[in-house]
Amino acid sequence: MRTSPISPGWRWRSTATGCHWAASRPRSLEGFSGEQRFFLGFGQVWRNKYREPYLRRVLMTDGHSPGEYRASTVRNIDAWYQAFGATPGQTLFLTPEQRVRIW
Structure with missing residues (x-):
């Protein structure tokens, strides 16, 4: 397990690839694989723009x-x-030795 909120979702996606509906999903979409789209989606969830006073608060x-x-x-x-x-x-x-691992 990692120190990331993405870990449970990644584990779910990894196990769900054997489901019947997984075969109907495109392997590549707009040049990105399913794995890449998963991580891009995670990054987009956290995309934001703050004004400095709000960010300070x-x-x-x-x-x-x-x-x-x-x-x-x-x-x-x-x-x-x-x-x-x-x-x-x-x-x-990060080298594998530098990556944070909880257990």
Whole structure:
């Protein structure tokens, strides 16, 4: 398990690929595989734009980090590296030893 809210969804998607409805889904859509679309959707959920005064208030009063930092948690999930072929030297790349693992 990883320290990411995406982990349960990824586990569900990984097990659901054997379902009868999974065969009817396109393997590629607009050049992205199903795995890539899953991670793109996760990133889009956290997409937002704040005005500075609001962001300051949220940072002081909300226990949750802003979405831009939540979306970066994919860098701790091995499946993300397989989906996009991330390699050393790229911005979000972490070596397997650097990736956060809870248990």
